[in-house]
Amino acid sequence: MNRQQGIGMTSMRTRVRLIERLSEQGITDVAVLDLIQSTPRHLFVEEALSHRAYEDRSLPIGFGQTISQPYIVAKMTALLFENGPLEKVLEIGTGSGYQTALLAPLSKQVFTTERIAPLQQRSKALLHTMGIRNVHFALSDGGLGLEQKAPFDGIISTCAPEEIPESLLNQLSPEGGRLVIPVGRQEQMLMLVTRDGDTFTHKAIEPVVFVPLLKGLVS
Numbered sequence: 555m556n557r558q559q560g561i562g563m564t565s566m567r568t569r570v571r572l573i574e575r576l577s578e579q580g581i582t583d584v585a586v587l588d589l590i591q592s593t594p595r596h597l598f599v600e601e602a603l604s605h606r607a608y609e610d611r612s613l614p615i616g617f618g619q620t621i622s623q624p625y626i627v628a629k630m631t632a633l634l635f636e637n638g639p640l641e642k643v644l645e646i647g648t649g650s651g652y653q654t655a656l657l658a659p660l661s662k663q664v665f666t667t668e669r670i671a672p673l674q675q676r677s678k679a680l681l682h683t684m685g686i687r688n689v690h691f692a693l694s695d696g697g698l699g700l701e702q703k704a705p706f707d708g709i710i711s712t713c714a715p716e717e718i719p720e721s722l723l724n725q726l727s728p729e730g731g732r733l734v735i736p737v738g739r740q741e742q743m744l745m746l747v748t749r750d751g752d753t754f755t756h757k758a759i760e761p762v763v764f765v766p767l768l769k770g771l772v773s
């Protein structure tokens with residue numbers, strides 16, 4: 555029996571419990587809740603931790619990185635797609651690929667950047683196995699955005715810069731582009747920035763804890 559078949563009833567129950575918990579915490583977006591319920595998070599964590607995959611907590615994925623807590627993944631996804639599906643989305647920090655797998659069904663095209671090559675290879679293979687075909691993987695410093703593919707209708711960062719990089723703002727679509735990003739070092743705040751022409755509106759959402767956005771690639 556492989557891991558996919560091994561999901562079983564227990565895991566189905568823990569998934570349903572996770573969804574109940576997220577809705578109790580104020581996640582009301584049904585599309586997002588459905589996606590979280592149908593996405594096999596246990597495949598995105600190390601096998602030894604897969605029995606904890608449907609707990610509402612972040613877990614290690616190697617290389618000092620973590621798969622984000624489901625609550626915050628749900629919150630950020632709901633913020634990005636508040637007005638419905640988007641055409642072109644950029645993600646900074648592929649990591650395990652879990653957030654990427656949630657972006658794919660809600661976007662026409664997803665571009666995801668990662669600086670640690672082995673993490674990127676693993677998530678690329680996993681998403682391919684899951685039949686997800688509208689994701690393009692880049693090994694690059696996501697803090698620079700992805701100039702050649704800009705503008706983006708949505709940008710989401712799963713690592714925290716000290717300040718919002720200018721390049722991400724510039725690469726937002728002038729027609730309602732949305733950026734969801736944690737900002738800060740010791741204390742971080744989740745921010746939503748929306749763009750209308752040359753006007754950028756910043757909204758503080760809630761305090762969060764993310765790994766830092768770092769420069770330089772790891773092969």
Ligand code: SAH
Nearest residue numbers: 621647649650653668669696712713767768
């Ligand atoms: N979305 C991921 C979260 C992984 S943690 C998941 O659900 O698993 C954040 C990721 O951001 C890490 O993999 C880290 O290597 C990556 N990261 C940090 N700085 C980066 C940068 N400048 N460019 C691209 N990725 C970066």
